[in-house]
Amino acid sequence: MLDKTFEAAAIEPRIAAAWDEAGAFRAGAGAEPGADPFTIVIPPPNVTGSLHMGHALNNTLQDILVRLMRMRGRDVLWQPGTDHAGIATQMVVERQLAERQQHRRDLGRERFVAKVWEWKAESGGTIVNQLKRLGASCDWSRERFTMDEGLSRAVLKVFVRLYREGLIYKDKRLVNWDPKLLTAISDLEVVQEEVKGHLWHFRYPLEGVAFDPSDPSTYIVVATTRPETMLGDTAVAVHPEDERYAALVGRRVRLPLVGRMIPIVADAYSDPEKGSGAVKITPAHDFNDFEVGKRHNLPQINIFDVEAHVVLKGNEAFLEGLEAAEDLAETVALMHGRDRFAVRKLVVQRMEEGGFLEKIEPHVHAVPHGDRGGVPIEPYLTDQWYVNAAELAKPAITSVREGRTVFVPKTWEKTYFEWMENIQPWCISRQLWWGHQIPAWYGPDGKAFVAESEEEAAAEARAHYGESVGLSRDEDVLDTWFSSALWPFSTLGWPEETAELKRYYPTSVLITGFDIIFFWVARMMMMGLHFMGTEPFRDVYIHALVRDEKGAKMSKTKGNVIDPLDLIEDYGADALRFTLAAMAAQGRDIKLATSRVAGYRNFSTKLWNAVRFAEMNGCVRVAGFDPSSATETLNRWILTEVARAVGEVTEALDAYRFNDAAGAAYRFVWGTFCDWYLELSKPVLTGEDGPAKDETRATAAHVIDEILKLLHPFMPFITEELWARTGEAGPSRETLLALTRWPTPGATAPDAAAEINWLVEAISEIRSVRAEMGIAPATQLPMVLVGADAATRGWLDTHAAAIQRLARVSEASAAEAAPPQSAQIVTARGTIALPLAGVVDLAAERARLAKEAEKLDGEIARIEKKLDNPQFVARAPEEVVEEERTKRDGYAERLAKVREALGRLA
RNA sequence: GGGCGGUUAGCUCAGUUGGUAGAGCGCCUGCUUUACACGCAGGAUGUCGGGGGUUCGAGUCCCUCACCGCCCACCA
Numbered sequence: 003m004l005d006k007t008f009e010a011a012a013i014e015p016r017i018a019a020a021w022d023e024a025g026a027f028r029a030g031a032g033a034e035p036g037a038d039p040f041t042i043v044i045p046p047p048n049v050t051g052s053l054h055m056g057h058a059l060n061n062t063l064q065d066i067l068v069r070l071m072r073m074r075g076r077d078v079l080w081q082p083g084t085d086h087a088g089i090a091t092q093m094v095v096e097r098q099l100a101e102r103q104q105h106r107r108d109l110g111r112e113r114f115v116a117k118v119w120e121w122k123a124e125s126g127g128t129i130v131n132q133l134k135r136l137g138a139s140c141d142w143s144r145e146r147f148t149m150d151e152g153l154s155r156a157v158l159k160v161f162v163r164l165y166r167e168g169l170i171y172k173d174k175r176l177v178n179w180d181p182k183l184l185t186a187i188s189d190l191e192v193v194q195e196e197v198k199g200h201l202w203h204f205r206y207p208l209e210g211v212a213f214d215p216s217d218p219s220t221y222i223v224v225a226t227t228r229p230e231t232m233l234g235d236t237a238v239a240v241h242p243e244d245e246r247y248a249a250l251v252g253r254r255v256r257l258p259l260v261g262r263m264i265p266i267v268a269d270a271y272s273d274p275e276k277g278s279g280a281v282k283i284t285p286a287h288d289f290n291d292f293e294v295g296k297r298h299n300l301p302q303i304n305i306f307d308v309e310a311h312v313v314l315k316g317n318e319a320f321l322e323g324l325e326a327a328e329d330l331a332e333t334v335a336l337m338h339g340r341d342r343f344a345v346r347k348l349v350v351q352r353m354e355e356g357g358f359l360e361k362i363e364p365h366v367h368a369v370p371h372g373d374r375g376g377v378p379i380e381p382y383l384t385d386q387w388y389v390n391a392a393e394l395a396k397p398a399i400t401s402v403r404e405g406r407t408v409f410v411p412k413t414w415e416k417t418y419f420e421w422m423e424n425i426q427p428w429c430i431s432r433q434l435w436w437g438h439q440i441p442a443w444y445g446p447d448g449k450a451f452v453a454e455s456e457e458e459a460a461a462e463a464r465a466h467y468g469e470s471v472g473l474s475r476d477e478d479v480l481d482t483w484f485s486s487a488l489w490p491f492s493t494l495g496w497p498e499e500t501a502e503l504k505r506y507y508p509t510s511v512l513i514t515g516f517d518i519i520f521f522w523v524a525r526m527m528m529m530g531l532h533f534m535g536t537e538p539f540r541d542v543y544i545h546a547l548v549r550d551e552k553g554a555k556m557s558k559t560k561g562n563v564i565d566p567l568d569l570i571e572d573y574g575a576d577a578l579r580f581t582l583a584a585m586a587a588q589g590r591d592i593k594l595a596t597s598r599v600a601g602y603r604n605f606s607t608k609l610w611n612a613v614r615f616a617e618m619n620g621c622v623r624v625a626g627f628d629p630s631s632a633t634e635t636l637n638r639w640i641l642t643e644v645a646r647a648v649g650e651v652t653e654a655l656d657a658y659r660f661n662d663a664a665g666a667a668y669r670f671v672w673g674t675f676c677d678w679y680l681e682l683s684k685p686v687l688t689g690e691d692g693p694a695k696d697e698t699r700a701t702a703a704h705v706i707d708e709i710l711k712l713l714h715p716f717m718p719f720i721t722e723e724l725w726a727r728t729g730e731a732g733p734s735r736e737t738l739l740a741l742t743r744w745p746t747p748g749a750t751a752p753d754a755a756a757e758i759n760w761l762v763e764a765i766s767e768i769r770s771v772r773a774e775m776g777i778a779p780a781t782q783l784p785m786v787l788v789g790a791d792a793a794t795r796g797w798l799d800t801h802a803a804a805i806q807r808l809a810r811v812s813e814a815s816a817a818e819a820a821p822p823q824s825a826q827i828v829t830a831r832g833t834i835a836l837p838l839a840g841v842v843d844l845a846a847e848r849a850r851l852a853k854e855a856e857k858l859d860g861e862i863a864r865i866e867k868k869l870d871n872p873q874f875v876a877r878a879p880e881e882v883v884e885e886e887r888t889k890r891d892g893y894a895e896r897l898a899k900v901r902e903a904l905g906r907l908a
Numbered sequence: 909g910g911g912c913g914g915u916u917a918g919c920u921c922a923g924u925u926g927g928u929a930g931a932g933c934g935c936c937u938g939c940u941u942u943a944c945a946c947g948c949a950g951g952a953u954g955u956c957g958g959g960g961g962u963u964c965g966a967g968u969c970c971c972u973c974a975c976c977g978c979c980c981a982c983c984a
Contacts, residue, residue, distance in 0.1 A: 277984035615943030773950040874964035
């Protein structure tokens with residue numbers, strides 16, 4: 003006997019262990035012979051991570067599809083694994099070191115990296131266990147890690163090949179530099195943050211005239227949000243068509259505090275509308291200025307070290323051509339070695355002292371921050387490795403254009419194209435220790451030898467120099483996303499031509515959030531096409547972001563994070579999963595309310611109790627039971643409804659409409675099976691033994707099986723548990739539910755549907771009227787069916803017991819006319835009369851009927867207006883017009899009967 | 909500045925070819941009815957953001973305005 007409720011927290015882990023032991027999720031488990039493969043690669047979570055709501059949604063959706071396909075007998079592989087997450091992981095371990103007042107430099111590279119591996123061994127399994135807790139049916143035996151041996155070999159191979167093809171190259175240009183993490187980062191890792199800053203207007207004195215703050219003809223005003231960079235200014239730019247400054251172009255100004263003479267150049271970059279219309283140019287510290295500098299052949303003066311401290315002493319580029327003026331000496335003494343923000347203050351202060359500060363305006367602007375380090379990034383001139391993304395993007399764009407890879411919902415393709423068509427070189431080198439070290443070795447003269455091993459590089463060097471030389475390896479590691487980009491094929495064994503690679507590549511569908519379309523999806527497309535020659539996935543399903551109840555992005559700093567593990571603890575993984583699926587409408591953010599999870603926990607309890615009820619009534623599965631041989635109307639009806647539900651759920655899942663699928667299953671289980679089938683079958687189940695009872699028991703058990711299958715992708719734990727428990731009676735289960743075949747819609751019985759639908763309507767109507775009339779539940783009323791045809795009267799006979807019980811009716815009979823003083827319910831198949839004499843105030847019934855008549859009147863008037871419109875009759879499709887007529891006639895007939903009933907009561 | 913999405917019941921959200929709206933939660937009224945109070949029965953609540961247009965007919969298509977959110981670009 004089942005307990006009263008399903009104890010999710012206790013039972014779910016046990017089920018998970020059973021799946022594991024049975025190897026139920028191994029690639030190909032339960033597949034039909036000759037089945038097509040179905041592959042999903044998991045978006046690898048960071049090893050440092052723990053399960054958040056985004057993971058929960060993402061993996062629930064994947065698991066629903068994977069379980070569906072496995073049940074359909076497809077050869078399923080859900081490839082799991084984790085990402086080494088370069089910066090994030092390195093930061094975790096560095097933080098631990100910091101607690102002991104240590105720095106990674108103290109350990110040295112080798113020992114530090116060893117420490118990270120240690121940490122990974124200890125804590126890296128957290129996220130995987132949490133995914134298992136969620137019920138993710140990955141093939142855990144194939145778990146991979148982006149830095150394991152095989153994947154690292156793939157990374158080497160890819161790097162070397164792209165290098166040899168000229169698609170990876172080294173370049174010196176401005177990069178986004180994170181002065182806290184001391185590494186370059188890619189454009190995508192930069193987040194713009196609105197900052198309330200200032201716009202400082204500086205006067206730069208013109209050459210050849212005596213500077214006089216009160217005489218604007220002696221200087222030019224530039225506006226800046228970054229005063230400190232003025233130390234590296236090498237020009238002032240004005241717009242070529244800006245008449246205000248036309249006369250000044252070609253002249254020079256003396257850079258205050260520094261004394262450098264810099265030109266005023268005409269460049270269209272300068273925007274006359276912004277600031278003063280003249281802009282200071284710092285080629286070494288601003289992306290736009292860098293470009294301007296190249297156009298005008300300006301020097302690039304880097305004034306920062308890697309931590310964005312100002313470096314002036316010994317800074318050759320800075321000092322070149324400067325005279326040893328007093329103000330310069332002061333500037334160097336005051337500012338050298340100080341932080342950029344301290345220098346900002348000092349520069350402003352000294353500019354003011356010198357009369358060079360014209361005004362300060364408040365100014366809100368976006369400041370780029372490193373997404374990991376959280377500090378403003380610095381455009382910084384360094385040597386880095388780049389991927390020629392524009393080249394690799396071409397086929398990746400074509401694939402989507404030509405529909406070989408399809409985004410769902412399609413709107414995301416626009417985003418994809420937008421980015422891919424304007425893609426910039428991808429900076430892939432990072433000045434970190436944790437990651438794939440770049441396979442480049444440098445000779446004494448700095449020449450790079452890129453090869454898969456040091457030996458190979460040494461050989462190349464020998465060939466180049468004509469002798470053995472000492473080589474030093476590039477210190478940098480690759481952007482984490484470089485290895486992630488290979489994930490769909492590297493996890494399957496590439497570059498080896500493994501059987502898995504052949505079998506499971508390309509993958510069937512990728513399920514991910516829109517936030518990593520650029521980071522990941524686009525790059526997998528590029529790498530997959532380049533190295534495998536085919537798109538890495540057929541469909542890309544983009545799901546929403548999970549937000550809090552108010553729609554805010556969940557974040558630790560806001561404190562609005564809902565931890566999925568808490569929800570699992572409180573309501574069960576099944577409830578959480580079902581909630582996420584039910585809310586996963588395409589193209590919308592999900593605002594998660596805990597009450598919703600509670601609601602679906604109730605649903606699982608409902609299911610549990612329905613099975614419990616069946617168990618109590620001896621609904622045991624019958625070997626070889628053939629649903630199509632059922633003869634009882636009620637059973638034929640529920641089988642029809644099952645067929646419909648199976649069709650709806652399947653169709654919705656095939657279209658990635660997870661919410662529709664969940665909704666259809668929910669409505670069927672609760673609204674149809676529990677509310678009506680179980681209720682209506684009670685008389686049979688508690689009645690005398692016989693064929694009807696046997697058939698009903700077998701049918702109930704059969705329908706429950708179908709329900710368990712249908713719900714399994716959404717609620718794997720409770721369904722697997724019930725599958726096992728219901729397997730204890732009757733014929734034993736051949737397999738776990740997870741490996742059972744997905745149902746296909748069976749035959750339907752329209753006649754049974756019509757009959758039971760009438761019954762449901764009759765009961766509902768009687769209940770409704772009773773409630774409206776304020777008739778106490780304990781009061782039993784007789785009911786009389788008036789004006790019904792023989793078939794309907796037959797239905798009444800058949801279902802009299804059900805009606806009596808469910809509508810609280812003392813006796814049900816048919817008659818020619820309604821008894822006096824009856825409430826009357828007019829239906830399409832006759833009028834149901836409830837004699838009310840002595841039970842209820844007849845005036846109330848008159849009022850009810852009058853209201854009903856009024857409503858019908860309104861409906862009829864509305865339709866008639868429509869039908870009187872010649873345009874409607876002429877232009878609307880015939881069937882729509884006909885439908886309206888039928889509706890009108892039906893209403894009119896009912897109205898007549900309602901009026902008649904009213905008349906009798908008068 | 910460019911682009912995308914949203915605005916539907918008190919709250920959170922559905923609404924797939926255009927035929928005047930649904931769910932969960934909440935609320936109200938009843939109920940120890942052969943599983944389930946995490947339940948049962950019944951009920952109330954919407955000028956589908958504003959305006960205009962197309963159409964016989966618009967929550968659904970087009971235009972426009974307002975507000976909200978996101979993405980990309982931008983440290984003058």
